[in-house]
Amino acid sequence: MILGLDVGGTQTDAVLIQEGRVVAAAKTPTTGDLLATLRIALENTLGHVDPGRLVRMAFSTTMATNAIVEDRLDDAGMIVSSGPGLNPEWFSVGPSYHVVDGCLDHQGFETKPLDRSAVMNAASSILNAGIPVLGVVSKFSVRNPWHELQAADWVGHSFSHVAMGHRISGALNFPRRIATTYLNAALYRLHKNFSDALIHILREKGLSGPRYLLKPDGGTIDLDMSIQRPAQTAQSGPAASVMGALALDGCEGVTLVLDVGGTTTDMSVVIDGTPLLKPLGIRLGPYQTLIRSLLTHSIGIGGDSEVRMAQDGKLKIGPVRRGEPAGFGGPAPTPTDAMITLGLLDAGKRDVSRLAMEKVGETAGWDGAATAERILQGMAEAIAASARAFVYDINAQPVYTIHEVLADQRVEPTSVLIIGGPAPQIAGYIGKALGLPCRFPRHYGVANAVGAAVARVTSEITLQADTQRGSVIISEAAVENDIDAGFTMDQAMSLGRAVLCRQAAINGADEKGLEISILERQAFTMIRGYMRTGRNIRLKMGITPGLIPEWKRGG
Amino acid sequence: MLHAVRRTGLVFFPAYDWAISPSHPEREERLLYTQDQVLEEGLLDIDGIIEYRVRPAGFEDIRRIHFCVPDEAAVTTESHLISAGGCLVAADAVLKGEVESAFALVRPPGHHAMRVVHGNRGFCNINNEAVMIEYIREKYGIRRVAIVDTDCHHGDGSQDIYWHDPNTLFISIHQDGRTLYPGSGFPHETGGPNAQGMTINIPLPPQTGEEGFLYVLEELVMPLLEKFEPELVINSAGQDNHFNDPITNMNFSARGYAALNARLRPDIAVLEGGYAVENALPYVNVGIIMAMAGMDTSCVKEPNYDTDYRPQPSEITGYIADLVDRLRGVFLEGGLKTVPCEEGEVVQRSRDIYYDTDNIHERQHEKIRCCKACPGAFSIASTSNRGQHILAVHVPLGACRACRDIGSAWFEEGTRGAFTHVYLQDRVRGVYEKT
Numbered sequence: 010m011i012l013g014l015d016v017g018g019t020q021t022d023a024v025l026i027q028e029g030r031v032v033a034a035a036k037t038p039t040t041g042d043l044l045a046t047l048r049i050a051l052e053n054t055l056g057h058v059d060p061g062r063l064v065r066m067a068f069s070t071t072m073a074t075n076a077i078v079e080d081r082l083d084d085a086g087m088i089v090s091s092g093p094g095l096n097p098e099w100f101s102v103g104p105s106y107h108v109v110d111g112c113l114d115h116q117g118f119e120t121k122p123l124d125r126s127a128v129m130n131a132a133s134s135i136l137n138a139g140i141p142v143l144g145v146v147s148k149f150s151v152r153n154p155w156h157e158l159q160a161a162d163w164v165g166h167s168f169s170h171v172a173m174g175h176r177i178s179g180a181l182n183f184p185r186r187i188a189t190t191y192l193n194a195a196l197y198r199l200h201k202n203f204s205d206a207l208i209h210i211l212r213e214k215g216l217s218g219p220r221y222l223l224k225p226d227g228g229t230i231d232l233d234m235s236i237q238r239p240a241q242t243a244q245s246g247p248a249a250s251v252m253g254a255l256a257l258d259g260c261e262g263v264t265l266v267l268d269v270g271g272t273t274t275d276m277s278v279v280i281d282g283t284p285l286l287k288p289l290g291i292r293l294g295p296y297q298t299l300i301r302s303l304l305t306h307s308i309g310i311g312g313d314s315e316v317r318m319a320q321d322g323k324l325k326i327g328p329v330r331r332g333e334p335a336g337f338g339g340p341a342p343t344p345t346d347a348m349i350t351l352g353l354l355d356a357g358k359r360d361v362s363r364l365a366m367e368k369v370g371e372t373a374g375w376d377g378a379a380t381a382e383r384i385l386q387g388m389a390e391a392i393a394a395s396a397r398a399f400v401y402d403i404n405a406q407p408v409y410t411i412h413e414v415l416a417d418q419r420v421e422p423t424s425v426l427i428i429g430g431p432a433p434q435i436a437g438y439i440g441k442a443l444g445l446p447c448r449f450p451r452h453y454g455v456a457n458a459v460g461a462a463v464a465r466v467t468s469e470i471t472l473q474a475d476t477q478r479g480s481v482i483i484s485e486a487a488v489e490n491d492i493d494a495g496f497t498m499d500q501a502m503s504l505g506r507a508v509l510c511r512q513a514a515i516n517g518a519d520e521k522g523l524e525i526s527i528l529e530r531q532a533f534t535m536i537r538g539y540m541r542t543g544r545n546i547r548l549k550m551g552i553t554p555g556l557i558p559e560w561k562r563g564g
Numbered sequence: 565m566l567h568a569v570r571r572t573g574l575v576f577f578p579a580y581d582w583a584i585s586p587s588h589p590e591r592e593e594r595l596l597y598t599q600d601q602v603l604e605e606g607l608l609d610i611d612g613i614i615e616y617r618v619r620p621a622g623f624e625d626i627r628r629i630h631f632c633v634p635d636e637a638a639v640t641t642e643s644h645l646i647s648a649g650g651c652l653v654a655a656d657a658v659l660k661g662e663v664e665s666a667f668a669l670v671r672p673p674g675h676h677a678m679r680v681v682h683g684n685r686g687f688c689n690i691n692n693e694a695v696m697i698e699y700i701r702e703k704y705g706i707r708r709v710a711i712v713d714t715d716c717h718h719g720d721g722s723q724d725i726y727w728h729d730p731n732t733l734f735i736s737i738h739q740d741g742r743t744l745y746p747g748s749g750f751p752h753e754t755g756g757p758n759a760q761g762m763t764i765n766i767p768l769p770p771q772t773g774e775e776g777f778l779y780v781l782e783e784l785v786m787p788l789l790e791k792f793e794p795e796l797v798i799n800s801a802g803q804d805n806h807f808n809d810p811i812t813n814m815n816f817s818a819r820g821y822a823a824l825n826a827r828l829r830p831d832i833a834v835l836e837g838g839y840a841v842e843n844a845l846p847y848v849n850v851g852i853i854m855a856m857a858g859m860d861t862s863c864v865k866e867p868n869y870d871t872d873y874r875p876q877p878s879e880i881t882g883y884i885a886d887l888v889d890r891l892r893g894v895f896l897e898g899g900l901k902t903v904p905c906e907e908g909e910v911v912q913r914s915r916d917i918y919y920d921t922d923n924i925h926e927r928q929h930e931k932i933r934c935c936k937a938c939p940g941a942f943s944i945a946s947t948s949n950r951g952q953h954i955l956a957v958h959v960p961l962g963a964c965r966a967c968r969d970i971g972s973a974w975f976e977e978g979t980r981g982a983f984t985h986v987y988l989q990d991r992v993r994g995v996y997e998k999t
Contacts, residue, residue: 093865120867184606
């Protein structure tokens with residue numbers, strides 16, 4: 010039996026899955042106390058289930074996201090070495106940010122040694138400010154982690170935790186590496202406390218199976234392992250909905266997935282069962298990060314969005330949510346009231362909803378039903394317009410080889426899958442607005458929790474071999490080996506596979522039958538003065554987001 | 565979040581699957597480290613720096629400007645079309661007002677490609693800037709364009725294409741042709757009979773440093789631009805003046821390039837040469853992008869700048885001051901000795917053109933009608949050692965009646981001659997024919 014639990018902004022959904030089917034689902038209001046909410050959600054779901062039968066638990070939580078957006082991060086000190094380029098002071102973050110001398114070039118050659126005394130001074134000043142956690146980042150550390158390792162070695166023992174830039178991601182982007190490292194340092198204690206408390210609650214309930222957290226890339230990570238990189242558990246809600254859609258439907262062809270919630274609608278694209286990933290990393294509050302995520306887009310329109318008639322005689326829906334729909338005693342008319350008025354939804358007080366509709370349509374001379382009809386059409390059209398812009402942006406992504414330009418593989422959705430509370434009521438309207446077949450799966454209301462429950466562990470490695478420098482580096486996995494001039498792509502591939510499998514196992518994956526995808530594979534001959542001087546091999550492989558084998562599609 | 569002071573478009577096409585030959589300077593690896601540096605610096609995250617996706621240019625875009633022998637397909641690869649197309653994307657971004665300026669970092673380069681194309685010269689087949697400019701003129705109705713070619717090599721292809729065009733000011737700053745390929749670009753090359761003084765060559769001695777470049781820019785190039793009042797300034801941004809460049813002898817640095825761009829403020833910059841792929845291009849390109857975006861570039865510096873950069877020798881400074889003085893006299897103070905040209909007179913010239921990359925020898929005979937009313941129709945009879953003997957007739961945009969007529973007559977006459985192909989490029993009617 011598998012437990013999936015998704016903490017949303019207003020509701021926390023939980024599901025129990027047995028033999029590949031959803032056997033129980035429960036909704037619990039989300040309160041300000043995250044742990045209390047989790048405890049209640051667990052009680053509501055598990056009821057009389059024997060805890061010993063739970064073989065897997067997966068959570069999508071808002072702990073890290075909330076801490077970031079509510080600016081409740083711990084203080085973390087930063088030591089950064091840059092070399093030439095953009096001014097590193099522009100990326101200053103946290104209360105104690107120090108730029109020190111030292112430089113690596115794009116190949117990873119040291120062009121200026123790290124200034125040991127500057128590092129020591131920076132560390133003293135951070136400690137003197139009473140800050141116990143440290144982040145160290147150097148430019149091009151993913152090509153050579155030496156300076157970050159040196160800094161950690163020189164001063165790390167004085168800190169309770171040291172986050173290093175090269176361990177986060179093999180991707181190039183120094184400002185994002187700084188921000189992400191800072192978040193990992195500044196979330197360390199909070200996340201550790203959260204996970205300790207969660208483990209405590211689970212033990213209390215007698216739940217001892219493997220525990221996972223969902224990440225924004227739609228994959229999971231072992232709860233214990235997540236403590237090293239807590240920021241990567243932030244903003245997993247949209248990923249939960251994509252994985253839920255995938256679990257409940259399969260998403261053949263090019264599927265536009267819409268998760269229509271109370272406040273927002275999240276959209277994403279799944280191509281033949283594989284969700285599209287964002288090219289670089291997610292934005293968390295004010296921070297651009299290197300945290301891999303699914304490509305999603307969110308608009309401020311949902312079932313509880315405020316509806317009003319604007320001066321120009323046009324209906325405005327969202328982006329504000331004032332509270333519950335009028336029919337539930339809320340302060341403003343909403344699309345949900347429109348659904349109630351039209352009899353599409355049997356909930357709340359129908360006459361209150363109808364009255365609210367009549368009031369909205371009054372100046373235009375529409376009755377309640379006509380107003381409701383127009384609201385749902387307007388809502389669908391707004392979602393459709395946003396979805397078209399989303400798809401347009403996907404197709405405007407740059408490409409870098411002739412092959413890609415000529416292949417010109419454009420994403421063109423062939424169908425729409427809707428999940429979220431109002432899915433059955435709004436599907437027809439959206440299908441019409443987009444001119445595409447539109448469907449919703451069983452368990453559409455708790456799809457996110459299903460997604461969290463059955464998402465497999467993901468992992469990614471970035472390998473860079475440079476025979477001129479004589480090294481092969483896999484930054485995320487702390488691999489740095491010497492290589493000789495004859496190092497080949499085949500050797501790179503087998504090293505990459507081995508390290509990826511090891512990394513995935515550490516992150517909690519079952520080592521048997523991992524599906525590995527090659528995300529990038531390039532080799533360049535390096536020539537100086539018409540002489541071949543070496544080979545530059547670049548390889549990126551990963552376990553892409555997908556479902557655990559135990560899940561049976563459709564639930 | 566960082567903001568660009570000027571919204572800047574980037575078109576990045578490194579063509580990781582294209583090379584002239586495996587060990588050629590123009591090969592797959594050339595922009596690899598530039599992309600590494602651009603990505604690592606996080607330049608694309610800056611608000612107001614927008615990266616665009618390339619698209620290939622069509623043969624119709626090439627036909628506005630080139631006579632390809634025997635045809636476009638024979639002298640281009642897909643990468644040439646995408647490189648030129650990348651410039652069109654940059655042009656659209658600027659002309660539609662989405663950005664204030666744009667930089668097309670594309671390969672292969674183009675500024676050695678002349679009007680008639682038999683093959684590859686100086687790593688170029690298709691002149692990216694010219695394809696772009698004629699696209700802009702066609703689509704956005706712009707007339708007056710200035711090209712400032714800052715590549716270390718003389719932009720002889722662009723000069724050839726705009727030799728007769730009084731609406732295009734072509735300025736090339738380069739290492740003296742007596743010391744570097746293609747061996748042309750001297751001050752006496754000032755434009756054809758209808759466009760005298762519209763071509764300006766500024767040959768600089770080897771070892772010219774940033775001081776010299778910036779002096780030339782300030783004292784000569786900027787005043788020339790002010791006088792011409794272009795609607796659009798294009799920078800042929802070759803980066804081989806760099807002190808680390810392996811095939812040239814100049815002494816420019818990344819910060820110098822950045823300063824030059826900050827001052828020149830081109831509407832569109834197009835990458836040309838630059839073959840110090842590891843220790844110059846990454847820094848120069850970052851500097852140019854930041855300068856175009858109006859950002860502070862004081863931290864942009866090559867790792868070896870402090871140890872390897874040698875300031876400009878004083879005798880070079882003196883030489884450049886004299887040269888600039890002389891050129892100011894010619895081009896800014898009315899000292900240009902023009903050759904009288906009677907209305908309707910047909911002026912002829914013959915020349916030999918060598919294609920170094922493809923080892924082609926071409927012999928050209930050109931005729932142009934002197935015209936006060938329009939840029940003038942011209943024809944080129946071209947023979948190459950590959951056995952082609954063609955006649956190409958060009959009727960310019962805004963051509964007067966007489967020039968249109970003589971163009972048609974030349975074309976008609978040509979079709980009865982012993983040419984392997986006869987081409988007509990009629991920019992007025994938009995007719996591009998080939999027999």
